Amino acid sequence: MSISATCRHCGTTFNVKDSLSGRRLKCKECGGQFKVPSIDDDYEERPVKRRRRRKSSQSSGPILVVTAVVGLGVAVGAVVVFQQMQPSSASEVADVSTDKPSAANSPREETVVIESSPRRGSERPATDSVDATSSKPTKPSTSPEQSDPEPTGWSYEPDPLTLPEDDAVARTGRLEGQGDPTLSLGSPTVALLPPLSGFGNLEVWNLDQNKRVGRQLRGVGNIKHGTRTVNSDGSYVAFNDLKTKSDEVWSTKTGRTVLQLEPLSGGNTYSLQFVGPDKLLRHSYVSGDDRHTQFETFAVPGGELLGAFRVDALVSTGKLHFSPGYRYMVIRELNRILIYDLETGKEIGTDAAEDSFDIRSPKSVAFSPDGKELAVLSEHSYEGTLRIYDLASGKRVLEHQFPSKLTAGARIQHGEPVIQWLPNNIGWLMSHYYILSRKTGKIVAGLQSGDLRTSHFWLLPGDRVLHGRSSSGLQLTSFPHERLEKVLASAESDEPAWLKPGQSVSLNVKVLNARHESNEEVEAELSEALAERLERDGFTVADDQDVTLHVVYGEAKGKTLHEMKSAPRDRYNPLARNRGTPTGNKADATSITCRVAWRLKKRAQPLWQSDLSFDQTFALLRDKLTDKALRDSAFSMLRLRLDQEFIPYYIPEGRLNETLPMLISLD
Incomplete structure (x- = not known):
């Protein structure tokens, strides 16, 4: 008669003689010791056989391919x-x-x-x-x-963030672990x-x-x-x-x-x-x-x-968002969001809310730290909208629109939030870079810290920021929200300022040379784009004003680019770079420089100045490769940069370092 015994360390099962009942043996596979069950042992004393973890015969496939399939398979009517x-x-x-x-x-x-x-x-x-x-x-x-489940009306209870009570100091500095x-x-x-x-x-x-x-x-x-x-x-x-x-x-x-x-x-x-x-x-x-x-x-x-x-x-994985207390879960679908109560497993009744949660192309979602509000960012084409909902009633209480995508160019790491609520509910941090004011919806600041838009970034309780790269180390830095609140209060007060929304300003655009169009044509295009930008920032454009936005633009011959015929992506290795096949066609790109400055009539030095440059090394073209096609592509990129550039709309007298929007350094 033999007894079945299993090694607790490696899971290997042996058939041993009944004379070895109750003795400890050494496993031939891993060398660990295990006890042979006794014949007289009852059920409770007999060790339970540990199952080996089953290997799957199906390959998981590349992660990127799975994500692409997931992104296309979201259904609208979810039951x-x-x-x-x-x-x-x-x-x-x-x-x-x-x-x-x-x-x-x-x-x-x-x-x-x-x-x-x-x-x-x-x-x-x-x-x-x-x-x-x-x-x-x-x-x-x-x-x-x-x-x-039976349909229910809107039902939501605040689910705030509960912090542990301890006497630990909210420290800053470099984290030793990498x-x-x-x-x-x-x-x-x-x-x-x-x-x-x-x-x-x-x-x-x-x-x-x-x-x-x-x-x-x-x-x-x-x-x-x-x-x-x-x-x-x-x-x-x-x-x-x-x-x-x-x-x-x-x-x-x-x-x-x-x-x-x-x-x-x-x-x-x-x-x-x-x-x-x-x-x-x-x-x-x-x-x-x-x-x-x-x-x-x-x-x-x-x-x-x-x-x-x-x-x-x-x-898919990236379409899930949780409330601060982890009671509620939001699922982003193609054209709407749904909120589930994890305690009951039921959708809380978004169809019965005061305002619709049918939102075109929702990009990201974030609960407020007190669990009372929900921020939803949607983006399509070159426009973006931020909606704020009161979760007690499901009513939309705020809506801010943007002329461009706030997530364009941002490389958000997996699992990191696109929207983060700022301390004291003064606004939101978007895409690790832009700081938006809750009251005005304007961009009031941007964060600087090396290559911040491609590194890890979190706003933590205690007004701290965890940021950095996994290879070079993570850093804990205090978030200067008090300085930001002070400048915001100054902009809303009656303090004297050289530049403030609501006043009239002048616009002066000068084109030094244009390669494929006349200087007058380029000047008209830039003047139209910048006038729209100034009106959006709250200014009225008029002639002969005390404050003028000066723009000096120039074009020059750039690098020679060679045309490549696009090749299909390798289905077995979608991360591999496939540059395609050269066609033999080539053309000269256009190098662009542009200086933008706010100037005061009776002041020699500018109030603010920024130099933009664009040296084209790559382009995606639908039409035939020509010098003009490359120039038009570069000019479109410059217009996009001018639309997103931090051009100040508030400059207080005597305090040029407190402009809005301002740049905040975390280094």
Whole structure:
């Protein structure tokens, strides 16, 4: 007679003689020791067989390709189905195995393995489940059938950001840990992964103390992009392992895995998000005949399924946004937004709100820190609109429009917000760079810090900014909101100013030389564009005024560009650069310089001045390659830069460093 025994360290199963019952043996595979179960042991004493993590036969494919497919597959009519699950349901089996600590003082650790739950409509016999906390068998329970929720009216309760009460000093300075950061909203902790890699030794750092939280997580595996998340106190980190397809939760207290979730049957994990210190939300897409997006909430570290609901549409990772307290979740669809209550799994009734949430091309969403308002940015063509909703009633309370895209040229890292609320509700930070005033909707400032628009950037509680590159290190800097509020108050007061919205100004445009058009034609085009810009900033353009906007423009022969016939993108390697095939055609580009300055009649020095230059090295043309086609392309780019340039609309007398918009340096 033989006994089946499993090594707790590597999961290898052996058949041993019954004479070895109750003895400890050494594993031939990994060298670890394990105990052979006794023949007389009852069910509670018998170790539960630990399942090996199943390998998937399907390749996940390039991430970029998946994202492109997701972006095109969003449906407008999303139907929500909610299922309130009881812990230890009949459709889940929780297996518990206790790993031996690596150090003598390490606490004992339980690793919970959760099997994939069946897809809706599939049949599966009821199975006894094991409670993850007591390891005692419980009676099988039957989960209620999923059904369409009844339509409800608008229902929202404020979900503010709750900060932990401690005496920690809100420090600034350089963070000693390096890596790609992942933050937990309202928490002083940040998870760092080695830069330029999806695997290695992951660490969690406390920003206030500038030290690591708990142990280093060694050999975390190949992490799927967009799935890494850390809870508010830094005790747990979760991610999806690309190799095994399972979702893992690691403890920073012991440096070990405490929970493994097998992938949803027929589905792939898109993202993971801690929605509480001990609650993990899994976002999966299920393919096949019953295509839908599934959301499940699990207890950590026990692994009990607390709730689940589905959306009959394809929802990508970047289209999810959460309230400060993580009770509500916003899904951005193609032409509207939907808000779900994660406690009930139901849509809160956007159709019953006082104002419509049908918004064309929503770009980003952000809750206010008190959870009472919602900012929605939409962009299409070359225009943008920011809408602010009062969530108590669903009524739109503010709307600001912009003549250009505020996200153009910005490289927002995955998981980082496009919209961030400023302290004291004075406005918003957009695309890591533009600061908008809540009262006027104007751009009042821009942030400067090296190559800020391509680095990591977060506004943190305590009026701090976390910014920098993963390779060179992260920096904590105080946000100068008091200085900004002072200048805003000055602009709204009756203090004397050389330049202020509402007054009349003159416009003087001088063209030195134009390559393919007459100087007069170029002068007329620039005068028309700048006059529109001044009127938008609140000025009236008239002749012979005390303050004049002077513009000096010039063109010159630039570099010689060669035409390349575009080639299709490599479907197997979409990140590869394919320059195409040379056609032999070439043309001379146009180099443009432009100086813009505010000048006062009786003052020799300008009040403000900026030099713009554009040396063309690349162009996308629909028509035939010619010198004039390249010049027209360069001129269009210059007009766009003039439209986005920080041309001051407020200059106080005697304080040239307090203009609006102003540049704020974080260095």
